[in-house]
Amino acid sequence: AAWRAAAQPPHSRAYSLTEEEDVNELLKMLVLFETAAGYAIFKVLDEKKIQEVDSLWKEFETPEKANKIVKLKHFEKFQDTTEALAAATALVEGKIGKSLKKVLKKVVAKEAHEQLAISDAKLGGVIKDKLSLSCVHSPAVAELMRGIRKQMEGLITGLPPREMSAMALGLAHSLSRYKLKFSPDKVDTMIVQAISLLDDLDKELNNYIMRCREWYGWHFPELGKIITDNLAYCKSVRKIGVRTNVATTDLSEFLPEEVEAEVKTAAEISMGTEVSEEDISNIMHLCDQVIEISEYRTQLYDYLKNRMMAIAPNLTIMVGELVGARLISHAGSLLNLAKHPASTVQILGAEKALFRALKTKRDTPKYGLIYHASLVGQTTPKNKGKISRMLAAKAALAIRYDALGDDTNTEMGTENRAKLEARLRHIEDKGIRRISGTGKALAKAEKYQHKSDVKVYDPSGDSTLPSVSKKRKFEEEEEEEEQPVAVKAKKVKKEQVAEEAAETEEGEPPKKKKKKKEKKQEAAEEEEAAEEPSTSVAAEETTEKKKKKKKKSKDD
Numbered sequence: 224a225a226w227r228a229a230a231q232p233p234h235s236r237a238y239s240l241t242e243e244e245d246v247n248e249l250l251k252m253l254v255l256f257e258t259a260a261g262y263a264i265f266k267v268l269d270e271k272k273i274q275e276v277d278s279l280w281k282e283f284e285t286p287e288k289a290n291k292i293v294k295l296k297h298f299e300k301f302q303d304t305t306e307a308l309a310a311a312t313a314l315v316e317g318k319i320g321k322s323l324k325k326v327l328k329k330v331v332a333k334e335a336h337e338q339l340a341i342s343d344a345k346l347g348g349v350i351k352d353k354l355s356l357s358c359v360h361s362p363a364v365a366e367l368m369r370g371i372r373k374q375m376e377g378l379i380t381g382l383p384p385r386e387m388s389a390m391a392l393g394l395a396h397s398l399s400r401y402k403l404k405f406s407p408d409k410v411d412t413m414i415v416q417a418i419s420l421l422d423d424l425d426k427e428l429n430n431y432i433m434r435c436r437e438w439y440g441w442h443f444p445e446l447g448k449i450i451t452d453n454l455a456y457c458k459s460v461r462k463i464g465v466r467t468n469v470a471t472t473d474l475s476e477f478l479p480e481e482v483e484a485e486v487k488t489a490a491e492i493s494m495g496t497e498v499s500e501e502d503i504s505n506i507m508h509l510c511d512q513v514i515e516i517s518e519y520r521t522q523l524y525d526y527l528k529n530r531m532m533a534i535a536p537n538l539t540i541m542v543g544e545l546v547g548a549r550l551i552s553h554a555g556s557l558l559n560l561a562k563h564p565a566s567t568v569q570i571l572g573a574e575k576a577l578f579r580a581l582k583t584k585r586d587t588p589k590y591g592l593i594y595h596a597s598l599v600g601q602t603t604p605k606n607k608g609k610i611s612r613m614l615a616a617k618a619a620l621a622i623r624y625d626a627l628g629d630d631t632n633t634e635m636g637t638e639n640r641a642k643l644e645a646r647l648r649h650i651e652d653k654g655i656r657r658i659s660g661t662g663k664a665l666a667k668a669e670k671y672q673h674k675s676d677v678k679v680y681d682p683s684g685d686s687t688l689p690s691v692s693k694k695r696k697f698e699e700e701e702e703e704e705e706q707p708v709a710v711k712a713k714k715v716k717k718e719q720v721a722e723e724a725a726e727t728e729e730g731e732p733p734k735k736k737k738k739k740k741e742k743k744q745e746a747a748e749e750e751e752a753a754e755e756p757s758t759s760v761a762a763e764e765t766t767e768k769k770k771k772k773k774k775k776s777k778d779d
Contacts, residue, residue, distance in 0.1 A: 252359070253330075254293060254340040256371050257314060259307060259391040260382055261300035262326045265293040265371065267340075276363045283370030286377025293371060295378055297330045307390070308397040315398070317345035319353060327354055340364040411534055411557040417527045418548035424520045431513045432457065439506050442466055442498045445489035449482060454517050457510040459486070464503055466490050537621035537636030541614065541643075542596040549592050550622075561626035568622070569593060569615035593618070598643055606650050613643060 252273075254265040267273060269292050272282055283289045299322060301307040306322060313320035319327075327339075327350065340359045341347045347358030376384050432453045440447050443466045450456045455477045463472050469490035474483045524544075531544045535557060538547040553571055554560035563571070570577055572591030580587045589608035593599060593615055602610045617639040624635055 252338045252340055253296065254364075254367065254371070255327075255342075256368065257310075257342075258375065258379070258387075259394040260379075260387055261298055261307075262310075262323060263295060263299075263379055264297040264326065264330050265378070266296045267367075268292055268294055273363050273367055276366050279363070279366045279370060283374050286374050289370065289374040289378055293367070293378065295380070297326065298379060298381075299326045301390075304393050304397055307394045308401065311394060311398050312401055314343065314346065317343065317349060319346070319349055324354075327356065340367065342368050411551055414527065414530050414534060414548050415552045415556075417523060417530065418545070418552050421520065421523055421527065421545075424516060424523070428453075428513065428516055428520065431509065431516070435460065435506065435509050435513060438509070440495075442495045442503075443490065443493055444495050445493055446486060449485050449489060450478070454514065457513045461507055461510040461514070464507065465498075466493055466495060533631075535622065535625040536631060536633045537625050537639075538618060540633055540636035540640055541618045541621050542593060542598075546592060546596050550618075553592065557622070557626045561623045563619070563622075565612075565616040565619040568619050569611055598640075598647065602647060603651065606647075609650065610643070610647060613646060617643060 252267040252270055254267060256263040256265060272292060273279065281288075282292050301310065301322070310320045310322050313323070338357050338359050339347075339350070341350070342360070342365065344360040347360050350356055350358055371378060376382075376387070435457060436447050439460050443463075446459065447456065450459055458477050459474055462474065463469055467490075469487050474486065478486070527548060528539075528544045531539045531547055535547055535551070538550075541547075542550070550568065550571060551557050551560055554563060560568070570588055570591045571593070573588040574591075576588040579585075590599065590611040593611055594607070596611075596614060598614055599607055599611050621636050621639065
């Protein structure tokens with residue numbers, strides 16, 4: 224009788240007290256259903272049909288059938304989207320929100336003997352621990368939730384379908400933003416556009432300034448050589464106008480006194496041609512454009528710096544604003560850049576050189592856009608590749624932390640940059656660390672002093688003639704020197720012989736003839752010795768000693 228009464232519609236039931244108690248024993252299950260508008264607590268009217276999982280969907284084909292299975296007991300509506308988002312995020316993370324706790328204490332705690340059907344088993348464990356309520360999660364409960372969601376408009380009264388759909392859409396957008404950690408300050412599209420515009424402005428400024436210098440150079444060519452700064456040049460031209468006005472124009476606002484005096488003296492002796500007022504007005508209009516673009520470029524750079532510090536603060540500390548923005552622009556977005564490994568970040572921007580090197584089987588490039596970072600720039604050319612590799616590794620970590628991390632602090636970037644700077648100093652100083660011991664102290668090593676050998680240029684390789692040994696050359700030179708001396712000696716000897724012959728005729732003793740003959744013999748021996756090539760220095764010394772002995776013996 225109790226089952227029949229439970230199966231009958233509410234208006235046709237007639238319970239006696241005993242029958243009502245029996246029904247309450249059977250109706251022990253409540254259902255917690257979450258919607259975009261608020262929390263709904265349903266009471267199960269026919270628990271027997273819920274156990275039939277395969278045929279349960281038939282009971283929710285129409286709102287009338289659904290009302291026979293479950294009945295709305297309480298509905299807690301959200302006040303605004305913020306409360307709805309807080310409740311939804313708490314459910315996603317498996318926590319009990321404030322509004323849910325309030326509902327459970329208000330409704331379910333009164334009927335503590337009843338079970339609570341929920342869609343998330345993790346949430347059920349939390350509810351059981353904190354509120355001591357028995358929760359149920361099973362395939363039958365999941366199918367029941369699906370049926371309630373299908374007939375939600377008929378089961379929950381007082382909410383128009385249009386309002387319900389608007390609430391669902393708003394909560395879906397809010398929850399999506401929360402899941403993706405989305406915020407308007409984290410839009411990297413602005414950085415991509417800003418860095419592209421900055422590069423375009425630089426190109427246009429260069430073209431405009433070059434045109435301005437060339438144009439005004441016809442009238443006052445000396446001014447371009449005196450003022451090297453482009454912005455100061457355009458401001459000076461804007462204020463001077465015609466060259467003859469230089470003497471009465473005050474240029475102290477943007478030029479030093481020495482440069483201003485030089486400009487005034489150059490204007491008096493300028494070799495430029497005369498131009499019309501219309502030409503000057505067009506040149507001045509071009510100068511106005513250059514000044515305006517320069518000011519806008521400065522403003523854009525400040526904007527880019529602020530955006531980079533908001534979106535990728537750790538990457539900005541590691542490589543700087545411009546290099547970081549160019550890396551993000553090259554990858555397409557910060558999230559795409561975070562997916563790249565450190566080796567790709569290192570050569571990002573040098574793809575053309577990389578594929579050319581792979582094609583020709585040569586060395587691949589060591590750096591791309593990261594070359595313009597300050598840490599790589601202040602390194603010696605020998606260590607640039609090593610530092611760029613280490614910087615790319617730390618920058619890849621910083622990019623992932625900025626793109627996917629919850630915090631926005633810059634502690635990691637500052638710490639990694641300090642490590643890189645210490646490593647750079649270590650490499651530059653070529654410090655040798657101990658293998659054993661603390662590993663922090665530097666090993667004592669004497670300073671190496673390079674002693675270079677001075678190499679003299681050898682001109683012998685310049686001539687194609689056959690080479691002659693030094694000894695041979697030396698002997699030839701000695702022969703050339705001795706030959707004229709020998710001729711003179713012969714002439715002197717002939718004269719001495721003639722004089723001796725005259726003396727012998729006069730009756731003097733012929734003792735001197737022997738000496739003269741001996742001298743002739745010695746001279747002849749010396750000539751022969753000079754003609755024969757000496758084999759070694761030692762042999763020459765021995766022959767000289769022998770000659771001296773002979774002379775002594777003959778003199779004796």
